[in-house]
């Protein structure tokens with residue numbers, strides 16, 4: 265049975281490419297989604313992408329993923345640092361979730377150093393611009409043994 269991934273983006277990430285390219289790069293969200301899709305399609309893995317600026321909608325997307333996805337690549341944006349709600353949703357769905365950040369949150373303002381979500385994720389990738397998403401997808405591919413070593 266082939267695998268499926270939900271690629272989920274949180275608040276403000278719909279603005280990628282249009283604002284603050286010095287922090288978040290110049291790739292648009294659509295271009296990032298396409299790059300990750302190309303990567304996983306090479307292994308026969310399906311990718312579905314979604315973005316929301318609303319915490320409750322992100323929760324709904326995570327819950328829905330239980331019905332069709334085998335793993336989640338998730339950039340929760342600023343909710344990373346604040347959301348017990350998303351932490352509980354990630355715990356509840358019992359899917360492997362990789363937390364992703366474009367920027368290196370550990371090298372930025374102190375309030376970004378703490379993630380409320382990383383501890384309930386399989387792991388975290390941060391600081392590699394849009395490549396962070398591809399590396400996170402690779403982490404799932406490795407988990408499922410499409411990739412070795």
Ligand code: CA2
Nearest residue numbers: 276277279280283284341342365366367
């Ligand atoms: O580095 C990341 O990927 C972040 O998740 C981005 C969040 C930030 O709050 C996190 O601490 C780290 C902010 C997303 C804002 O996205 C924008 C994109 C373009 C222009 C302005 C904001």
